Amino acid sequence: MRLFVQIPCLNEEETLPLVLDSIPKSIPGIDEIEILVIDDGSSDRTIEVAKEHGVTHFVQHARNMGLARSFADGVDYALRNGADIVVNTDGDNQYPQTRITDLVQPIVAGTAEIVIADRQTKKIAHFSPFKKMMQRFGSWVVNKAAGTDLPDAASGFRAYSASALIRLNIVTRFSYCMETIIQAGYKRLAISSIPVETNPKTRESRLFKNIWQHMFQSGSAILRSYLMYRPYVLFAWLSALLGALALIPFVRYLVLVLTNSQGDNLQSLLIGAILAIGALLSLALGVIADLIRIVRSLNEDALELLKHQRYGR
Numbered sequence: 001m002r003l004f005v006q007i008p009c010l011n012e013e014e015t016l017p018l019v020l021d022s023i024p025k026s027i028p029g030i031d032e033i034e035i036l037v038i039d040d041g042s043s044d045r046t047i048e049v050a051k052e053h054g055v056t057h058f059v060q061h062a063r064n065m066g067l068a069r070s071f072a073d074g075v076d077y078a079l080r081n082g083a084d085i086v087v088n089t090d091g092d093n094q095y096p097q098t099r100i101t102d103l104v105q106p107i108v109a110g111t112a113e114i115v116i117a118d119r120q121t122k123k124i125a126h127f128s129p130f131k132k133m134m135q136r137f138g139s140w141v142v143n144k145a146a147g148t149d150l151p152d153a154a155s156g157f158r159a160y161s162a163s164a165l166i167r168l169n170i171v172t173r174f175s176y177c178m179e180t181i182i183q184a185g186y187k188r189l190a191i192s193s194i195p196v197e198t199n200p201k202t203r204e205s206r207l208f209k210n211i212w213q214h215m216f217q218s219g220s221a222i223l224r225s226y227l228m229y230r231p232y233v234l235f236a237w238l239s240a241l242l243g244a245l246a247l248i249p250f251v252r253y254l255v256l257v258l259t260n261s262q263g264d265n266l267q268s269l270l271i272g273a274i275l276a277i278g279a280l281l282s283l284a285l286g287v288i289a290d291l292i293r294i295v296r297s298l299n300e301d302a303l304e305l306l307k308h309q310r311y312g313r
Contacts, residue, residue, distance in 0.1 A: 001029060003104060004057070004078035005087045005097075006036040008070040012091035013045040019089065020053040022097040029108035034081070037091075038074045040064050046091075057081070067156075068179075072170040079162060079311040087159045095157040099196045103159045112192040113164040114184055116150055117157035119198050138218055142178050145226045146185025150193050153181050154218070157196065164189050166307045169300060171228075172221045182225040231293055235286025239279045246275035 005023055009016060016037075023035060036057040037050040041064035050058070059073050071088060078086045085107050089095050095117065106112035121127055121135045135154060142153035154177050160168075168183050170176050184191055227234060249272035256265045307313075 001084040001108065002032045002034065002082050003027065003030045003085045003087065004034045004036050004081070004083040005089060005100060006038060006071075006074040006078060007089055007091050008038045008040055008067060008074065009042060009046045009050075009091035010040045010064060011042045011044045011046060013042075013049045015093045016046060016049050016091050017053060018093040019091055019097060020050070020055065022093075024098060024101050027101045027104060030085070030104065034078075034083075036074055036078055038070045040066070040070045066173050068170050068172050068176045071176045075160075075165050079165060079307075084162050085159055086162070086165060087157075089157055093199050094201075096196055096199060099157075099194070100159075102194055103157070106192050106194075107159055107161045111190070113161045113189045114180075114191045115159040116152065116181075116191065116193050117155050117196045118150075118152040118193045119155050119157070120195055121152060124198060134215060138178075138215075138222075141219075141222055142181050145222055145230075146182045148181060148185045148191055150181065150191065151195075152193070153178060162311070162313065166311065166313065167300075167304055169303065172224065178218055178221045179225045182222065182229065186229040227289075228296065229293065231289035232286045235282050235289060239282035239286060242275050242279035242282060246272045246279060248272070249275070 007016070007019060012019075020035065023033070025033065027033065034057055035055050036059065037047070037055050038059045039047055039061065041061045047058065047060070057077065059070075059077050061070070061073075065073075074088070075086055085104050087100050087103060089097060089100070099117065103115050103117060106115050121132050124132070127135070135152070139150060139153040143149055156177055164184065167187055167189065168180050170179065172179050181191070249268040253265050253268040253272065256268070
């Protein structure tokens with residue numbers, strides 16, 4: 001089996017040597033280990049440092065394209081070059097590269113198609129209590145959306161089988177982490193997790209400016225991914241809510257009519273009608289969204305076939 005360890009980098013000349021030097025040279029069940037550096041528009045000596053450490057596989061962006069695009073381009077390169085397993089790590093030496101051996105074993109054994117490292121965020125010293133709480137909440141939301149049970153859904157230290165990568169499609173520009181879990185859950189891919197301990201912090205995250213931006217971007221990615229595969233759930237709940245609210249003014253109007261109460265009660269009838277129309281529109285939108293989901297699923301099946309042909313699988 002051929003393993004590609006891909007490292008997305010943006011100005012990582014200082015920490016990249018630590019990452020490269022700690023990647024295992026041999027792994028049980030793996031015949032070849034290749035290292036792929038994805039340069040996302042670096043302005044320092046990242047590429048030169050990688051070459052000095054013997055790296056021969058590169059994907060280079062002329063300007064910063066973002067983590068999701070870097071991941072997708074790295075996966076495409078790895079699969080075109082015969083990868084059976086792809087491990088994604090970071091160039092800031094956040095993750096313990098020595099655990100790559102443990103990360104790929106479930107895939108080698110055929111018991112999992114995706115393995116995600118659990119950073120055990122409760123133990124990370126530089127995470128504030130609020131960040132730790134939001135990490136747990138974010139993982140809970142993703143697990144609910146994907147039907148999974150992962151302790152650390154935001155972890156970027158992951159291993160993927162080639163077959164899993166062929167079935168996954170990246171559409172977001174921010175981060176692929178949440179999106180791929182929701183897709184994998186919907187497509188019934190086997191996902192497992194192993195606990196790891198992260199290395200000491202080397203720099204601030206370049207993915208987001210602050211935790212609020214991270215929360216907004218992650219929430220948007222989760223919602224978008226969920227709506228791509230289960231839009232009918234949202235519209236069904238919205239239709240039921242509006243329908244239930246419509247009953248209140250209708251019942252009030254009926255009671256007032258039956259009791260011959262004085263006054264103009266048409267406003268109750270009008271409000272009820274508006275809410276009922278909203279419920280019907282939500283139901284109609286749900287049907288349309290579900291039809292679009294079906295078309296998307298068929299298109300993804302066709303895209304999967306094209307990927308098999310592209311990568312010679």
